[in-house]
Amino acid sequence: MKPSGMALALYTNFLGQSPNWYKLTIIAFMFLNPLVFIQNPYVAGWLLVIEFIFTLAMALKCYPLLPGGLLAIQAIAMGMTSTEKVMHEVSINIEVILLLVFMVAGIHFVKDLLLFVFTKLLIRVRSKTMISLAFVLMSAFLSAFLDALTVIAVIIGVGVGFYAIYHKISSGKTFVDPHDHTVDHEVVELSRADLDAFRGFLRNLLMHAGVGTALGGVSTMVGEPQNLIIAAAVGWDFAEFALRMSAISIPILICGMLTTVVVEKFGWFDFGVRLPVAVQDVLIAYDNYQTSRMQAADITKLWTQGVIAVLLILCLSLHIASVGLIGLMVIILATTFCGVTDEHAIGHAFKEALPFTALLVVFFAVVAVIIDQHLFTPVIHWVLTFDGQLQLAVLFMANGVLSMVSDNVFVGTVYISEVKAAWEAGRISREQFEMLAIAINAGTNLPSVATPNGQAAFLFLLTSALAPLIRLSYMKMVWMALPYTIVLAVVGLLSTVFLLPEVTHYFYSVGWIHHYVPGAAH
Numbered sequence: 359m360k361p362s363g364m365a366l367a368l369y370t371n372f373l374g375q376s377p378n379w380y381k382l383t384i385i386a387f388m389f390l391n392p393l394v395f396i397q398n399p400y401v402a403g404w405l406l407v408i409e410f411i412f413t414l415a416m417a418l419k420c421y422p423l424l425p426g427g428l429l430a431i432q433a434i435a436m437g438m439t440s441t442e443k444v445m446h447e448v449s450i451n452i453e454v455i456l457l458l459v460f461m462v463a464g465i466h467f468v469k470d471l472l473l474f475v476f477t478k479l480l481i482r483v484r485s486k487t488m489i490s491l492a493f494v495l496m497s498a499f500l501s502a503f504l505d506a507l508t509v510i511a512v513i514i515g516v517g518v519g520f521y522a523i524y525h526k527i528s529s530g531k532t533f534v535d536p537h538d539h540t541v542d543h544e545v546v547e548l549s550r551a552d553l554d555a556f557r558g559f560l561r562n563l564l565m566h567a568g569v570g571t572a573l574g575g576v577s578t579m580v581g582e583p584q585n586l587i588i589a590a591a592v593g594w595d596f597a598e599f600a601l602r603m604s605a606i607s608i609p610i611l612i613c614g615m616l617t618t619v620v621v622e623k624f625g626w627f628d629f630g631v632r633l634p635v636a637v638q639d640v641l642i643a644y645d646n647y648q649t650s651r652m653q654a655a656d657i658t659k660l661w662t663q664g665v666i667a668v669l670l671i672l673c674l675s676l677h678i679a680s681v682g683l684i685g686l687m688v689i690i691l692a693t694t695f696c697g698v699t700d701e702h703a704i705g706h707a708f709k710e711a712l713p714f715t716a717l718l719v720v721f722f723a724v725v726a727v728i729i730d731q732h733l734f735t736p737v738i739h740w741v742l743t744f745d746g747q748l749q750l751a752v753l754f755m756a757n758g759v760l761s762m763v764s765d766n767v768f769v770g771t772v773y774i775s776e777v778k779a780a781w782e783a784g785r786i787s788r789e790q791f792e793m794l795a796i797a798i799n800a801g802t803n804l805p806s807v808a809t810p811n812g813q814a815a816f817l818f819l820l821t822s823a824l825a826p827l828i829r830l831s832y833m834k835m836v837w838m839a840l841p842y843t844i845v846l847a848v849v850g851l852l853s854t855v856f857l858l859p860e861v862t863h864y865f866y867s868v869g870w871i872h873h874y875v876p877g878a879a880h
Contacts, residue, residue: 384413391429392432394633401736410422414426426720432518439659439726439730447616450590456766457580457685458680461685464707466707467688472509476513481645487622494615497513497567497716498567498577498614501574509729521827551634555634558828560824566834569839569842572842572846575720576784576800577603578600578603583767585770591795601871602792603796605857605860605861605862613845627838655697663693676861718767721767721768728775738773742785747859750855753773758850758851761805761806766803770798805841805850820832
């Protein structure tokens, strides 16, 4: 092959099916970075951070692990950080990595129970407002103890299953007939209006569920990966983290549910679409069909998974062990007592979490660059020029804005590292450090619902097989999330500034939480 042909093939293979403009942009970054680094390492460091955020924002064009990983490798090669520093960041955040590896895989083996619960909920509750509230509450509760991606994956599975069933029946077929639900040419003309309404109904429920994962995810140390990083930095266990976050998580949950009721009642922002009667009849008939086919082994599996789910919640609440080890326990118990003995079947459970785990290690490489090049030091110094409640407000907003366009794990990791360094240097008190940690946690979890980039669960939904079937686009998600974005950002900010200090002081006064004593067991 001629050299020109090989060069063309190399360019074609580079980042695969990504658009040409995206490929050229990444190549330009790779050429630009060394030139800027020679002139000014600090500016080069910020340029790298901006480029990395760009890869996160363009996640739909190419999974960020590829271009972000290239940027991280180049940064290490140029001397912006070292592999030792990256390993240090990985080692101090090993609990987060184990959470992603084992907990997500563990929940995979109790999916049958979650699918069963959501299925019954979908067909038994007739009021659209009540079923919307139920999806918000269940998603919030599950996300407080489990992984948001897994919760959304379960709901997507339910949505795809029911969409496929009605699509098949509306095409004139029976439950057992083969059918392709991705094309509409076989759908009977009289059923098309019901099918469009069903799509709108599923869009509503999926967006409510996505917001529910944010409402629950903010409240506990296992709700989102960055929560675990923040809890480890401050030294809180599961119960103390949940108690301290209650000043924000409880008002947020209440206002989030009120928002659900309002948008459903008034039909704002494309909500309020009801399930057509014809569709509900089909779904009930299918559920009866499936229930009649259940055997004793299937029912036993559901009860077993229920017991394991309760055990999981108890272990997390009592902080029996590290979150990752509890996830491994779930894997062992669920596979043992549900009869999953094949290595490939077990390995399949790990596929969902490992790409994001690899991306998280790349995050830590970028964090290492930020620390070594002191990139966020001026920003933190600026935040620390404020005092008291104003300092909390500024940090909440700084985290919130960046989390809308970037990944909240990345943002939370960077800010908690810098704020902890400020506390260790004696620039802020321990009590203020703890409240700033809560502000960071709230800032990364709540305003980030504005875009799919900010919430991993939203991005997972957007890139799922269900999104094109129900006509759920990027801008549709932004529009439908807008009322929640406004409410969560405003209520979160007000709770952080005014309610958090008062509630924290009250908890100290009654002895529910204790002042930090250096060198003492915490």
